[in-house]
Amino acid sequence: MVVMNIGLAVLAALWISNYYRLAAVSGSSMEPALSQGDIVVVRMGTLPQRGDVVVIDSKVLHKRIIKRVIAVEGDTVFVSDGEIWVNGEVLVEEYIKEPYEHENGDWVVPPESVYVLGDNRNHSRDSRMVGFIPMQEVMGTVMYPENKFGGK
Template sequence: MNATVKKLLEWALIIALGFILSFVIRTFLLDPRIVPTGSMLPTIRLQDRLLVDKLIFKFSPIERGDIIVFHAPPESGEKDDLVKRVIGLPGEQIEVKDGNVLVNGNILQENYLLEKPDYQYGPATVPEDAYFVLGDNRRHSNDSHMWGFLPEQTIKGKVWIRYWPPSMTGPLNP
């Protein structure tokens, strides 16, 4: 085999392995996302680039405050995946009144909000295998207060880090 053919085969193998590795990472581990709306302001801004950890919920439970990506429920009228914050866990009673979110009758302290909600919701109990999710920009978010509880099986992963813009790079903690 001549040197040129050998070099071409090496490059083809490297490129094929790169594609396979990229496919495995994006399918099972991490998924890059670009944020198309302001529903999570001020925490996540329009056009922020995020990495979603698709494996974490196989090893640890979903917790209040987690920022998640999920397939939009049909009731939402959305076609693209959505990004929201987990507020209510299975079995909890959720109510929104007087600008506050109440979980089991206790006001949830939320220092990440753009504005307090200007609507009423509930009280309603989160079913098993479901969650109550809200955007941080409560007055401008298509979320559980509009379309109901989020089935657990629609959750794709947890937002792990913001990688763009560079000045805001880092983990997104609850």
């Protein structure tokens, strides 16, 4: 009976690990939402929406990073005078740590890609440096702790 219970526990853990994983935050790029050493629960294989915090297996940076999705495929992004506009609407960013100077520009997010930024913009390596993130590099969406600044 004990062996069967252990076997069932192992099977349940394997099943759950297909859908959820734990990740540790490394660095300060997501402050104030997430800080160095925070542990997050990641729902694997989810389709990210604007405002979601995601874990990315970056091929460019050769490491896993955690960033906020600012725009998804087909979105038009326009940056001017320190403001980000997505699809013609100014992005209200109560989650960023401090104001920073944006570089002006405009672009459309390509198919099966997202545009991500760290909440601590002055200390983040993100889409401004590495470009659009292919969806196959997005591992999943952070489910816990809940996004205290709201999504979308």
